Amino acid sequence: MPLLIKNGEIVTADARYRADLWCEGETITRIGSGLAAPPGADVIDATGKLVFPGFIDPHVHIYLPFMGTFAKDTYETASRAALVGGTTTLIEMVCPSRSDDPLAAYELWKSQAAGRSACDYAFHMGVTRFDEQTPAMLERIVGDGTASFKVFLAYKGAFGIDDGELYQTLALARRLGVIVTAHCENAEIIAQLQRQLLDEGRTGPEWHEPSRPPAVEAEGVQHLATFAELTGARVYVVHTSCKPALIAARRARERGVRMWVETVIPYLVLDRTDAERPDFEGAKYVMSPPLREPQHQQALWNALQSGQIDTVATDHAPFDFHQQKEMGRGDFTKIPNGIPSVENRIHLLYTHGVAAGRIDLHRFVDVASTTAARLFGLFPKKGTIQPGADADLVVFDPSHRGVSSAASQQLNVDYSAFEGWPIAGRADTVTVRGRIQVQGGRFVGAGDHGRMLRRESTHYG
Ligand code: URP
Ligand code: ZN
Ligand code: ZN
Numbered sequence: 001m002p003l004l005i006k007n008g009e010i011v012t013a014d015a016r017y018r019a020d021l022w023c024e025g026e027t028i029t030r031i032g033s034g035l036a037a038p039p040g041a042d043v044i045d046a047t048g049k050l051v052f053p054g055f056i057d058p059h060v061h062i063y064l065p066f067m068g069t070f071a072k073d074t075y076e077t078a079s080r081a082a083l084v085g086g087t088t089t090l091i092e093m094v095c096p097s098r099s100d101d102p103l104a105a106y107e108l109w110k111s112q113a114a115g116r117s118a119c120d121y122a123f124h125m126g127v128t129r130f131d132e133q134t135p136a137m138l139e140r141i142v143g144d145g146t147a148s149f150k151v152f153l154a155y156k157g158a159f160g161i162d163d164g165e166l167y168q169t170l171a172l173a174r175r176l177g178v179i180v181t182a183h184c185e186n187a188e189i190i191a192q193l194q195r196q197l198l199d200e201g202r203t204g205p206e207w208h209e210p211s212r213p214p215a216v217e218a219e220g221v222q223h224l225a226t227f228a229e230l231t232g233a234r235v236y237v238v239h240t241s242c243k244p245a246l247i248a249a250r251r252a253r254e255r256g257v258r259m260w261v262e263t264v265i266p267y268l269v270l271d272r273t274d275a276e277r278p279d280f281e282g283a284k285y286v287m288s289p290p291l292r293e294p295q296h297q298q299a300l301w302n303a304l305q306s307g308q309i310d311t312v313a314t315d316h317a318p319f320d321f322h323q324q325k326e327m328g329r330g331d332f333t334k335i336p337n338g339i340p341s342v343e344n345r346i347h348l349l350y351t352h353g354v355a356a357g358r359i360d361l362h363r364f365v366d367v368a369s370t371t372a373a374r375l376f377g378l379f380p381k382k383g384t385i386q387p388g389a390d391a392d393l394v395v396f397d398p399s400h401r402g403v404s405s406a407a408s409q410q411l412n413v414d415y416s417a418f419e420g421w422p423i424a425g426r427a428d429t430v431t432v433r434g435r436i437q438v439q440g441g442r443f444v445g446a447g448d449h450g451r452m453l454r455r456e457s458t459h460y461g
Helices: 075-084 102-113 134-143 163-176 187-199 214-231 243-254 265-269 272-276 281-285 294-306 345-354 361-375
Strands: 003-011 016-024 027-032 042-045 050-053 055-060 087-094 120-126 148-152 179-183 235-237 259-264 311-313 393-403 422-432 435-439
Touching (some): 003 361, 003 393, 055 259, 055 311, 055 345, 075 435, 087 148, 102 134, 134 163, 148 163, 179 214, 214 235, 214 243, 243 259, 243 294, 259 294, 272 281, 345 361, 345 422
Parallel strands (some): 003 042, 003 050, 179 235, 259 311
Antiparallel strands (some): 003 016, 016 027, 393 422, 422 435
């Protein structure tokens, strides 16, 4: 059904103006003032509201076998949660174990999403082993439209790869024009520090951060930069949590390494004291890299504002507090790592970023949508508002006041890391390719409307 969004204030990464938006089929076809709706069109009155391009979360985990358990969400729950939170496109990490066949793993991850997603989605292909068969398999996966890789420098013995494999992955990525996203922490140092802390009887969740201090992350970024410099590959550092890692990335960029930097919403609003909560509650806040001392948060906001950080994702990885985080009581190294936030990212970034005066509206759109679209081959269908773009739109009510809570969330997890937190502004109406999926902040759409987005290689030269 055609769709008219009237009287809203359109905000993109570089423009802000009042206009009506006319959408036919799946795309935006006209932008103008005083557009009239023919009979039968859906009409949304956006008076007093902001209209943003659909937000993109370039780093989520939905199907995730990890640390002896499985992440709790399915595409049914995570995609609805994403939409209610204003996110219209998810990019999920395919994370095979080292012994898995990469092609079989890729098909398995795709099968988890097919027909079950309410929002659009794509994948980054995890490279967790590199042998003689790997290049041909990865070429097929890139040919299928998954034009980005993921490597882990951490998680020794699970997803982590060694330096020879890292070099070969980056060299192949360079040849295929594919960007490589990377979890940067030095796995060997973590293993040593974990052993040492456990031997000293330091077993609670509050010891997770000391087992992976900022220097461990900065070394990971520096390490990746060296390999990117020598291979010419383009790299994207995921979930950057601290100032030393930002400095390592800045130094790499200054010497010409093609590196982009992501942070994730938990680091911008939570800190190490959350992981120190008594009675094992700190386990809810265990993720890697860990939540840091509060001063790192200020460094992240400054870097976001100045352009040193390119994107804000979530690293959504949901594990129940009661059954799953519990696995690590008595040994913090066994607490499944992850903080769920796909439903909260946009509302928190708006509340603590825009409404708090830390970033402006254009930067907000850029870091939460446009840059991810550009980097991962989705622009300009996604990431902006212009004729010809997909009609993925967020009609946002800046005057809404609400509260985050596990009791009201769409996510299939038994806690919210942001329980009771006030929210200033929310996604009121959300469309995906012209179809209204959220209205009045509630999911009202089709659970199978989401489509896999096939992306071309764009990182040549
Ligand atoms: O703690 C985290 N980050 N869990 C998800 C896996 C990863 O490292 O991205
Ligand atoms: Zn990671
Ligand atoms: Zn992740």
